[in-house]
Amino acid sequence: MKTALTFCVGVGTLITNFHVIKGAYAVVIRTADNKTHPVKIVATNESADVALLSTEDDLGIKPLRLMARLPKVGERILVVGNPL
DSSP states (O other), X not given: OOOXXXXXEETTEEEEOHXXXXXXXXXXXXXXXXXXXXXXXXXXXXXXXXXXXXXXXXXXXXXXXXXXXXOOTTOOOOOOSOOO
């Protein structure tokens, strides 16, 4: 079993690292209340180490707010992640 930080980016839509689910035949997530939920792999990008997952379960968590609008030219932005 592997563990990784996973983000909810929409109702029933999650993003995690590809290397965590690579080769998996079944994927489940465990929420803060210690409940497990089955998820489906929707899309992957191995070179970016990203996987898009979906679930039909009600996770009871609000999606991460990614951005309210596109940034303007010259506006300061913050990017989190590994560029490699």
